Amino acid sequence: ASPPPTPVNASTALPPGIADIKSQSTADFLTSMSRMPLFGSSLSELDPDQLSAFTALAYEGTPSEIASNFKQQGNGAYKLKSHRDAAAFYTKALTVPxxxxxxxxxxxxxxxxxxxxxxxxxxxxxxxxxxxxxxLNSSNVKAHYRAACALVALQRWEEAVILTQKGLTLDPTNPPLKSLLTKAEAGLAKAEEKLLAEQHLQQQKLQEATALRLALRNLGIKTRRSDTTNRPDLEGHEIKLVDETHLVFPVIVLYPLTAQSDFISTWREDETAEERMGMQVLAEPPPWDEKGEYNWKSVEVFMETLTGGLIKVGKKVPLGEVLGGGKVEVVDDLVKLMVVPRGRREAWIEEWKKR
Structure with missing residues (x-):
């Protein structure tokens, strides 16, 4: 009878190199293989000597064979989602001498x-x-699809629709192209809807601006823009024509002797200082008026004139009449009124003239 087989320890029976590989995990094995020139999928994994040897090996053969080798390397890198390396390999294939x-x-x-x-x-x-x-080949369906994908990503919807439609003439049942066409058409429809809405809004604003200019002209109200408009606290407030019947103005009320102010966002053209200030803003003494000087009956209201002087604003005169009198102007859509106590009026006017 034959003698029984002698037990063999697998790790000692294998050659050292193979035994080392056998003891590696799958992930470690793949990592080590990626560093070998014949199996590597990433140029960055190679050390300088390996890269030099790999380069010499890679450029052996006819130009077509060399390019094919780089293409295969690129395909391998792409499958491993190493897209940057894949692009580099395809570039090498395209630039083979x-x-x-x-x-x-x-x-x-x-x-x-x-x-x-x-x-x-x-x-x-x-x-x-x-x-x-x-x-090179106008029938390349993949090129149509990938270019259309890029156009969709760039929201160039109309071009994407045209390109996907061309691709579908070559391959009418192509599922990715059909899906992409649906997406591109939806994007185009939404973009066109947005464009129409923007055009309508622009047209509406143009009509409103025209109507506003006409209303101001009819009342003889002068307006202008300063060289530098900077009103961060008043953004969104401007002269408006409401219901195509009356103008409203944003008004800032200055108290120059106290460095205080009030802001009235909408003051109708037919409202007087008595109505907006006497019955509202200064109906009661303001909290900062410690001396009680700013009682409505004891203050006067002024505006700066076109020539830099002052004009007294009648308390019972509608704002539209004050602004349309030809002596003042509205700068940057903001009416500025100045309020001073009657007892300190003369001194303040003298200081104003010295400016």
Whole structure:
């Protein structure tokens, strides 16, 4: 009878190199393989000596064979989602010296590099490569699809629709193209709707501005814009024509002797200082008026004139009449009124003249 087999320890029976590999995890094994020139999918994983050897090896053969090798490397990197490396390999394939201009691999590598750049969101590169691929073969469905994907990402909806439609004439049942066309058409419809809404709004604003200018002209009210308009606290407040019947003005009431102010956002043209200030703003002494000087009956209201002087505003005169009297103007859509106590009026006017 044959003697029983002698037990063998597997780890000691294998050659050292193979035993080391056997003891590695799958992840460690793949990582070590990626550093080997024949199996590597990432140029960045190679050390200088390996890279030099790999370069010499990679450029052996005919230009078409060399380009094909780089293309395969790119495909491998793409499958591993190493899109930047994939694009680099496709670029090497496309730049192989003496590769014939009409070599079919050019079209393939251009379309493939577009796929890699699409993942990297390099949409300009995608469009350029797809354009070159389509020059070589206008029936390349993948180039149509990838270029259309880039156009959708850039929200160039109309071009995306045209390109997907061209792709579907080549492959009418292509599911990705059909899905992309639906997305592009929806984006185009939404963009057109938004454009129409913006145009309508612009037209409405133009009509309102025209009506406002006409209303101001009819009342003889002068307005102008200063060289530098900076009213951060008053943004959104401007002269308006309400219901096409009456003007409203934002008004700032200044108390120059106290450095205080009040803001009235809407003062109708037919309202008087008595109505807006005497019955509202100064109906009671303001909290900062410690001396009780700003009783409505004991104050006077002024505006600066076109020539830099002062004009007294009648308390019972509608604002529209004051502004339309030809002596004042509204600067930057803001009416400025100045209120001073009657007893200090003369001294304040003298100071004003010295300015």
């Amino acid at each position: 003496d590769l014939p201009p009409d070599d079919p691999i050019r079209e393939v590598c251009l379309a493939n590099r577009a796929a890699a750049n699409l993942e990297l969101k390099n949409y300009g590169s995608v469009l350029r490569d797809c354009g070159e691929a389509l020059k």
